[in-house]
Amino acid sequence: MAVYTRLGAEDIAAIVDAFEVGTLVSAKGIAEGVSNSNWLLETQQGDASRRFILTVYESRTEVAELPFFLDLLDHLAARGCPVPRTMHDRDGASHRLIDTPEGKKALALIEYLPGVSVSEPTVGQARAVGAALAQVHLASADFPMNRANSLDLPAWQQLLGDCGHDGLASIDADLAALVERELPILAARWPQALPQGVIHADLFPDNVLMLGDKVTGLIDFYFACTDLLAYDVAVTHAAWCFSNDGTRFDAELSAALIEGYESVRPLSSDERAALPLLARGAAVRFLSTRAYDWLNTPADALVTPKDPMAFARRLEFYADPANDGIFGA
Incomplete structure (x- = not known):
């Protein structure tokens, strides 16, 4: 599994709380990640079940460039493009820093979208x-x-x-x-x-x-x-x-x-x-x-x-x- 940063259930629950997207129900590492660590999260907010992708950015991603990538998603989503929106934390930030054994790393919480990636396009x-x-x-x-x-x-x-x-x-x-x-x-x-x-x-x-x-x-x-x-x-x-x-x-x-x-x-x-x-x-x-x-x-x-x-x-x-x-x- 290509999850390079290890996060415990308490760590992920604290992240979910900081982004105010409900209560953590489940978290599963995504094996397809190549450059970053990714999890599929499910939360419960009121009567609604919600899904998100949690990404922890590894060494190949420059933290200083995250505003470009994340603001671009919000810009495109607002104009009707099929791209995921970013979640913003209680301070209005689109990404946060966390402490890991390898030092501080940035993370973001992004809207989960339905669909599958095709291997034989029509x-x-x-x-x-x-x-x-x-x-x-x-x-x-x-x-x-x-x-x-x-x-x-x-x-x-x-x-x-x-x-x-x-x-x-x-x-x-x-x-x-x-x-x-x-x-x-x-x-x-x-x-x-x-x-x-x-x-x-x-x-x-x-x-x-x-x-x-x-x-x-x-x-x-x-x-x-x-x-x-x-x-x-x-x-x-x-x-x-x-x-x-x-x-x-x-x-x-x-x-x-x-x-x-x-x-x-x-x-x-x-x-x-x-x-x-x-x-x-x-x-x-x-x-x-x-x-x-x-x-x-x-x-x-x-x-x-x-x-x-x-x-x-x-x-x-x-x-x-x-x-x-x-x-x-």
Whole structure:
């Protein structure tokens, strides 16, 4: 179970009391957490049973950035986007600090939303996700805060440089050559003048809750930042339109995702023209973090590193000029 901070029942009951959301009934650690510790809580408030997600933020999350992430959720929820609201404690704060054996850590209590994450998306689900992403892009246009993308092109260059030629070659014999070919192309051609705004930047199927073809929740906004809106489309495309291992591209999912997005926010001609390159960048972004983790995660770590070659295969697909037409005319 990926719960890195241990909290007893009395600790969690005190947190529930501080947020004034009733009386604690149950708390269950969530095994799917990767970067943070998470629990599903049930409380009783009057005659109503309520559910929440309690998150304790571990070392990868900067406490100073929490107001951006949590205020963004409230901003989007207030505008009708399918995102969870944050609970505020009796002092009006969206997060609190607690003492742990490893020192002070921040925590937040977030609304529980119904739905499941799909492993084999349908065309209808891809279309709905595209529309939900566009809704977020429009709704965040007047969000007053900004956050730089901490995993932008210079970060990919740094991570892959830290992996080194030999390290990349140890993952796959052809990987170093692929990276050394692509990074200069991205650096020379990366667009600067496209529309920007707040993006999710990590909208994989496991960060979307669905009931049938309806999106009930977009979650895990902890990579959200201010960047190119079309880049977010490219990230989501790379996440949704391939088999997990990157060996199979699904043209129907691709068309539905773009169609859904444009039903809410049409892409400009410049954005559409940039999508093939932005998709190459999206593939490199996840290739870089996965390759770094593959080479640097201790063998006894709680989390198993993900295969970087799944995104190397996506990168090869996007880099083939014969595939530029998948994003439409």
